[in-house]
Amino acid sequence: MSKNVPSDTDSAPERSSSRSREGTRAIFPGSFDPLTSGHLDIITRGLKIFDHLTVGVLHNPEKRTLFSVDERVKMIQETLQGDAERITVKSFSGLLVSFVEELGTHVILRGLRATSDFDYEAQMALMNRQLSPHIETFFLMTSERYSYVSSSLVKQIAPYGGDVSHLVPPQVRKALAAKFSRT
Numbered sequence: 001m002s003k004n005v006p007s008d009t010d011s012a013p014e015r016s017s018s019r020s021r022e023g024t025r026a027i028f029p030g031s032f033d034p035l036t037s038g039h040l041d042i043i044t045r046g047l048k049i050f051d052h053l054t055v056g057v058l059h060n061p062e063k064r065t066l067f068s069v070d071e072r073v074k075m076i077q078e079t080l081q082g083d084a085e086r087i088t089v090k091s092f093s094g095l096l097v098s099f100v101e102e103l104g105t106h107v108i109l110r111g112l113r114a115t116s117d118f119d120y121e122a123q124m125a126l127m128n129r130q131l132s133p134h135i136e137t138f139f140l141m142t143s144e145r146y147s148y149v150s151s152s153l154v155k156q157i158a159p160y161g162g163d164v165s166h167l168v169p170p171q172v173r174k175a176l177a178a179k180f181s182r183t
């Protein structure tokens, strides 16, 4: 082995890899207020790389959200029920790295859209590495057709009755319709 390549014995055994007997695992954290087709695309492509994904739904009491954390978790669970064996949906609050440690993995999965995402994502990834050096952030570039899709865009359109069916999965479209009292 090259002298420059750290061996597994360089890190604590339980931290040496996200590849366990259960396979490779990663955490996809976010606000998901609400889940969009762009998020779903990252999840679907993430499942081609990792054996198991935990979708971490951030509960930040200081940030006003359209959907409560329980509503967001439920919508994601309903949308992903076909993949329930390989996906866990959990809420978390506080530091992301603490949540990652709690789950015993070391990979954070994030999506990247425009260059504007890059500055924020780089800052978060570097800060998380500072807090927990063994945690890696893994980025997937958005699919072109979802590059403009965001939860904020959905929240700007839905209250006025705009068609969001190409932006969100059906379960979320229904929840938005209920929220804004349309059927």
Ligand code: ADP
Pocket: 029, 030, 031, 032, 033, 036, 037, 038, 039, 042, 109, 110, 111, 112, 113, 117, 141, 142, 143, 146, 147, 148, 149, 150, 151
């Ligand atoms: P946060 O508030 O943590 O940014 P979001 O729910 O907005 O939470 O996003 C969660 C993750 O999904 C982020 O990494 C974000 O860049 C990514 N993401 C959001 N929309 C898209 C999209 N259309 N294509 C690819 N990645 C996306």
